[in-house]
Amino acid sequence: MTFPATSKNAFVNAPSSCTSSAEGLTDSPWTTGSEQNQKLAECRSRAPSRNRVGDGESLNLRAIKLLHTVIWAALTGSIVLLPVAGVLRRFGWAAILTVIVLVECAVLAANGGRCPLSDLAARYTDEGASNFDIYLPNWLASHNKTVFGTLFVVNELIALWCWLKRARSSSANDGGTL
Secondary structure: OOOOOOOOHHHHHOOOOOOOOOOOOOOOOOOOOHHHHHHHHHHHHOOOOOOEEEEOOHHHHHHHHHHHHHHHHHHHHHHHHHHHHOOOOOOOHHHHHHHHHHHHHHHHHHOOOOOOOHHHHHHOOOOOOOOOOOOOOOOHHHHHHHHHHHHHHHHHHHHHHHHHHHHHHHHHHHOOOO
């Protein structure tokens, strides 16, 4: 089934394979000069039937957005709980929370700084807003890495400070050194 090239169905002119190559994007309506938009255009070109519901959003896109939001909430919770674990001297839990966040950082790094779910969601929508793939306000989706990256570093420092404080107080009680 082919669609006329309109603003809603502009993906018909996008390349047919979703590779890291930008070859063939010069005639694409998605060409903006941005590598990120080129990658989205390539992934959108492989978009299957969209199974639209109610407001025009596909069931697949809604499922991806929901999954992405649940994962985001778990990661955000891990970041927020770090200083709590430190203050409560639950350093094993603080280490587990740190590993969870660092695994997500590794996934993002391996995918060029993008969440793999964003690439998957791009196959089901023409929308270009920062929150097209997650149920978050657009401003938060736009600044997510900056806000929560900073919060992660600050909270890690708080947990580390609590650990060092405990280590110093226990070594002072033992008469030893750190």
